[in-house]
Amino acid sequence: MKKIASLVLALLLFAALPGGLAVSAEGSVLDDNTLTVAMECAYAPYNWTQPDSSNGAVPIKDSADYANGYDVMMAKKIAEALGMELEIVRLDWDSLVPAVQSGTVDCVIAGQSITSERLESVDFTAPYFYASIVGLTRVDSPYAQAQGLSELAGATATSQLGTIWYDGCLPQIPDATILTPQESAPAMLMALETGRANLVVTDIPTAKAALNAYSDFVLLDFNDSEDNFVVSSEDVNIGISVQKGNTELKDAINGVLNTMTEDDYNAMMDEAIAIQPLSDGLPEGFFAQIGYLLQNYGTSYLKGAGITVVIAVICTAIGCVIGLGCGIVQTIPVEKRDGMGKKILLGAARAVLRVYVEVFRGTPMILQAVLIFYGAAFLFGWNLDMWTAALVIVSVNTGAYMAESVRGGILSIPVGQTEGAKAIGLTHVQTMTSIILPQALRNIMPQIGNNLIINIKDTSVLFIIGVAELFSIHKGVVGATYAYFPSAVIEMAIYLGMTLVCSAILRWVEKRMDGESSYALVKQTGGLNAPPYVEHGKPRTGNLDL
Structure with a gap:
């Protein structure tokens, strides 16, 4: 399956x-x-x-x-x-x-x-275990009294993706309308509960468990009849x-x-x-189910949210450092008088960085997670710790995006400032650290915040390597209770709450970086004559000591 x-x-x-x-x-x-x-x-x-x-x-x-x-x-x-x-x-x-x-x-x-x-x-x-194939339908379905496969003719059916239930059994139903497969057993059952389908096919243990969660479901077991699904022994042998x-x-x-x-x-x-x-x-009623999940799994949801935030914050910070280094290397000027060694070294470094950026921006993080976590074991025999792998995966992915943001931020600073710095004798390093980067970082601050919010959501792909972040908790809760929709609502509310709080904090940081909205250029002390100066909307005249 x-x-x-x-x-x-x-x-x-x-x-x-x-x-x-x-x-x-x-x-x-x-x-x-x-x-x-x-x-x-x-x-x-x-x-x-x-x-x-x-x-x-x-x-x-x-x-x-x-x-x-x-x-x-x-x-x-x-x-x-x-x-x-x-x-x-x-x-x-x-x-x-x-x-x-x-x-x-x-x-x-x-x-x-x-x-x-x-x-x-x-x-x-x-x-x-030997798992025989059965069907599930609702008590008010026209197929609730079916006694054989032929009596399911015309059903609107679905099942779980990549299983014999979907690939081998549903096509045996005469004139069936076969919907797209569902990603999991809970999703399959939700399709039946919401009326998107009026029949699902599964194995008997899953069906019996579903009957505990959904009192309006009916089990259709044709295993004692000749009018039954035709499956091979390998389809029902569990190993x-x-x-x-x-x-x-x-x-x-x-x-x-x-x-x-x-x-x-x-x-x-x-x-x-x-x-x-x-x-x-499962308790009757949507809000009763929400209450049941919060009462029994509330602590798990909160722990998952905490892990999500910690990974997102740490990896965004590391990703910013990676992006900063990549962005600086990509904007180092190459002049005619520079030696061939510098030109070759910078050219090679930029080529490597370009490959890095394109690969990690151009492929899904979920596949990056699989290849890094399991590929390390295949290639080198390294069984990476799950948390180490998680930090590497998200940080490296974030760094690829931040590299382009930093490069753009540096290039957004008028070239005249760089030329002015050279005119007063500043080195390239001094120019970058004292003039260019402080302004560039302020310019890309919204993008840093955007990456943090994206990472809060994108850490959900880490369930693929077993990290117990928030989305992984949701899958576990749904797999245990089949309360698919109520758990999804709880998850969405938690994710929304986390992103709103982060947005508010980031806006406060940006405001602090901007400083006061108005400034007094200098104190009035009776020096050179100056033109009238407007401060806080009120004209001021007098001498400015320059």
Whole structure:
């Protein structure tokens, strides 16, 4: 399931590497006594995020939140059987395959189907769950009483992007109007709840979890009928992925799975559905749902907002320093009397800076994040700390934009000021530091503020590498509760509040930099005669001592 996005991301990653270079893990995974498991923590009942350790939840690495669900239960069982400590890493779905390939994590337990396409990139254990395909519709839908696939004819249907549900099952519905795929299971369910679609197709654990959140949904299960969706075994077999060639870990996990039966899997899944955050249902009414989310996840939202602001402020400051250096280098004058060495050095430096600026301005930050975070492991075997990677990604991206802003700010200063500085004997460095840069920085201050506000919003792409910023919290909350729209409203309000506060602070800083609105040029002290001088709207006459 969800295979297309992961495959595209993996191909992009390999395209950036010489010859599809792969990096093998050093040493044995079983030797370090820690089993690092990646999952979305946003895909109930398989895995979800919650604010406390209730019901046996496990702390999420580099986060104040906890993970729980069927996948967490299975990870705990495997780690305990192998005598290892368990470490849960929260990653976006599209990052799971690259994380395993690069050795950033030991394995992925996240409801992945064992497909032939994925087997080209990673190895899989034996299935740890068998997920049959079902449909969901509303109680007031004309399809609520359907007894087979043929009775869904003419439905307006959708499902999740990159899954067998969308790619293989929806086309089997006669005369169906197939809408564009949804980016996640919660988004798919929201399409059904809002009436954009009157049918969605999913697997039975996701459907059972959805029934807890949406009391007006009806489950359509045709698995005991011949009039059912036709799928292969690989479409319903859910496995644990490990790095290609890591037979030691694969065999160890299979040894644990071999002690369990399909009934054991189903019993564990039923337990996960029973303890998911909305096992008693979502409160009725929009404002009641807002209150429920704030009461149960308010602290998580605030922590996510705090991380967002810290990253945005630090990276904007670092980006300004990078941009300042780049802008100065690009505006250093080259004169005829300069030596060939200076000309060659400046030419080479400017060429490198131009490539840097064009690459980081011309590509999405989300892909930069993937290539830097996972590419470092592929190319050099460096498993970058998530926070270090986040600061590097946003700072370098901001620096590329600020480089052009600083260059423009310097060029906006009249050339006469530079010529005047030379006339009184100032060096280029003195001219830049004492005359040009103070004015240029004031001129680009609005752009610096604009970049800060952009970074507050653009840090949301860091969810792809597991940073627990504000948008990542939203995905976790939605994955646990399916309260898609209420959580989005809370997120928008927090983002708007942060940007409004930053805008007000930046306007105050600009005003302070401008100084007073009017000035007395000199004191009147009886020196040379001067023409009348107007101050604060009132004429003044007298002598000005110059």
